[in-house]
Amino acid sequence: MADKTWSLLLDAELFTPISSPGFASSWQSRLFSPGAMVFDENGIIAVGEQAAIEEKWPRSQAAQVISAAGRLVTPGFVDCHTHPVFHNLRAHEFTMRIQGATYVDISKAGGGIRYSVRDLQQASEEQLLHVLLPRLDRFIANGTTTIEAKSGYGLSVEAELKSLRVLQRAAEQHPVDIVPTFLGAHEVPDAYRGRRQAYLDLVIEEMLPRVVEEGLATFIDVFCEDHVFTAAESRAVLEAGQKAGLAAKIHADQLHDNGGAAVAADVGAVSADHLEHTPEHMDSRLLAAQVVPVMLPGADFFLSSPIYGPARRMIEAGLPVALATDFNPGTCMSESMPMMLTLAGLQMRMTPEETLIAATLHSAMAISAHDRVGSLENGKQADFVIWDARSPAELPYHFGVQLVQSVYKKGRLAFQASAARQRT
Numbered sequence: 001m002a003d004k005t006w007s008l009l010l011d012a013e014l015f016t017p018i019s020s021p022g023f024a025s026s027w028q029s030r031l032f033s034p035g036a037m038v039f040d041e042n043g044i045i046a047v048g049e050q051a052a053i054e055e056k057w058p059r060s061q062a063a064q065v066i067s068a069a070g071r072l073v074t075p076g077f078v079d080c081h082t083h084p085v086f087h088n089l090r091a092h093e094f095t096m097r098i099q100g101a102t103y104v105d106i107s108k109a110g111g112g113i114r115y116s117v118r119d120l121q122q123a124s125e126e127q128l129l130h131v132l133l134p135r136l137d138r139f140i141a142n143g144t145t146t147i148e149a150k151s152g153y154g155l156s157v158e159a160e161l162k163s164l165r166v167l168q169r170a171a172e173q174h175p176v177d178i179v180p181t182f183l184g185a186h187e188v189p190d191a192y193r194g195r196r197q198a199y200l201d202l203v204i205e206e207m208l209p210r211v212v213e214e215g216l217a218t219f220i221d222v223f224c225e226d227h228v229f230t231a232a233e234s235r236a237v238l239e240a241g242q243k244a245g246l247a248a249k250i251h252a253d254q255l256h257d258n259g260g261a262a263v264a265a266d267v268g269a270v271s272a273d274h275l276e277h278t279p280e281h282m283d284s285r286l287l288a289a290q291v292v293p294v295m296l297p298g299a300d301f302f303l304s305s306p307i308y309g310p311a312r313r314m315i316e317a318g319l320p321v322a323l324a325t326d327f328n329p330g331t332c333m334s335e336s337m338p339m340m341l342t343l344a345g346l347q348m349r350m351t352p353e354e355t356l357i358a359a360t361l362h363s364a365m366a367i368s369a370h371d372r373v374g375s376l377e378n379g380k381q382a383d384f385v386i387w388d389a390r391s392p393a394e395l396p397y398h399f400g401v402q403l404v405q406s407v408y409k410k411g412r413l414a415f416q417a418s419a420a421r422q423r424t
Contacts, residue, residue: 004063007411009037009384010050012068015353015392016075016376017361023290024318029353031392035073038062039382041411047376068386071405072394074356075376076145076383077337078363081273081294081324083183084135085163086116086153087123090329103255103303103331104227112330113187116153120163128166135327136174138335140415143404145383147176148324148367150221152183155199156191157206160184164216175414179367181249182208182217185229185237200233204240212244219270219367220246224253224260231259238267247368253277254299265289271322271366275314276300276307283317292366293319295358296326297343298334311348311358322362323355338403341396352393382411 014035018028036053038045040063046053059065093101093111106112120128139147149167154160164180171178184203192199211217220241224234238248247270252260254274264272265285272278272286273294286293295309311321323340326332341355350358364374373381386405389395395403407415 004061006038006040006045006057006062007064007066008053008057008059008062009039009066009068009073010034010054010059011070012036012073012386013071013390014047014073014376015356016047017357017374019361019370019375019377024287024320027315027354027357029357034070037073037376037382037384039411041382043411044376044378044380044382046378070390072387072389072391073376074143074385074387074392075360075374076385076407076409077143077359078367078369078374079139079144079147079324079327079337080271080322080363080366081150081296081326082147083150083152083326083328084132084147085120085128085149085151085166086329087119087128087131089333090115093330097303106330107227113153114190116329117155117159117187117189120153121156121159125162125166125169128162129169132166132170133174135335136170136176140176140407140409141402141404142336142338143385143387143407144335144337145176145385145407145409145414146179146364146367146369146373148179148181148219150181150183150186151217152186152221155184155187155189157202157210160207161210161214161216164211164214168216175409175412177373177409179219179369180217181219181221182211182241182246183221183223184208185222185234187223187228196229196233200229200237203237208240208244212246217246219249221249221251223251224258224263225251225255226258231263234260235263235267238263238269242267249273249366261286264291270368273324273326274299275309276305278310280310280313283314283319286314287317287319292322292362294322294324294363294366295344295348296324296332297347298332298340299326300347301343302332308347311344311350315350315354320362320365321350321354321358322366323358324363324366338395339399342399345396352396355396356392382408384408388417
């Protein structure tokens with residue numbers, strides 16, 4: 001202790017999920033008031049009530065003492081479903097949507113994913129990195145310290161590899177942890193219209209081996225919808241990825257129940273995401289197969305959908321429901337996890353504590369990272385956020401504003417609000 005190698009966080013309303021053994025979540029959490037935490041760059045050393053912590057870890061021996069001044073402290077958010085590698089925006093489609101065009105209408109008109117594909121294929125790696133880094137800045141400014149990030153706007157061998165290499169380069173330059181996912185089966189590109197099987201062959205036989213050879217992805221994903229890829233086609237993609245060493249994730253049942261959740265259960269996917277139209281009988285199958293259900297309320301909100309993911313039902317079934325932004329240029333242009341908490345509360349009837357657990361520990365489970373992030377527990381990374389708030393309920397309640405005071409990533413200050421905001 002005399003070497004002063006550890007830091008001490010004091011005076012916090014410290015909220016953390018509590019990891020439970022096995023897969024099913026008990027939705028347990030703790031609020032230490034006042035709470036304290038001892039940490040260094042290697043991880044969290046101790047966390048608990050302040051008096052007990054200070055008795056063993058006196059502030060006089062700390063390398064630095066950080067006072068939360070009575071503010072709420074939580075784990076950094078884990079955003080387990082994002083599409084951040086794209087070039088230009090699609091704001092023109094927002095106008096089309098307001099005027100009544102649906103997701104499918106925009107896609108059939110050559111917009112949507114296909115627009116971003118044509119755009120990304122023309123962009124250089126440097127151009128993509130240039131626009132990606134500010135997006136990562138916005139993630140961390142909203143309290144997110146880890147993201148899962150998908151390719152999927154390349155849809156050719158070289159463009160998909162380009163997207164994943166950009167993620168690799170960004171991870172080397174930015175404090176946000178990036179977990180890469182290969183999503184070559186995101187859409188059928190223009191060059192393969194009417195030749196869907198030929199494109200699937202390209203994904204499985206050419207793209208996938210290159211991705212694995214270069215070590216560019218942890219997961220493989222597929223957009224399972226009948227107008228994109230059927231359940232049988234999705235299963236083939238995921239099984240090929242698993243055989244090559246990648247873990248499976250799936251876009252399932254967003255627009256229709258076409259068997260996406262069943263595919264997830266059958267192949268043992270780590271997560272199934274969206275699930276707006278997943279039937280109730282699938283809950284027990286997802287639980288038995290240990291598939292994390294990921295809710296993406298931002299996409300439902302942006303699409304003006306009357307149907308949101310069945311979070312309340314799945315919680316009652318014992319599933320560890322996770323939350324993510326689905327950040328992408330077409331259906332959820334938002335890096336704000338706090339906004340997702342608000343939507344999850346109002347539209348899916350999740351309590352503030354449940355939304356925080358879903359956006360941290362359960363989201364970490366959805367990317368197999370819950371052994372190192374997602375809660376403030378001994379041995380995990382010191383990824384935490386100090387909020388301009390006093391209770392968990394304030395985060396979804398006080399929506400649409402910047403409440404982050406500071407963000408620490410692996411024990412180091414990664415974001416600090418402006419001096420003017422520090423006076424609040």
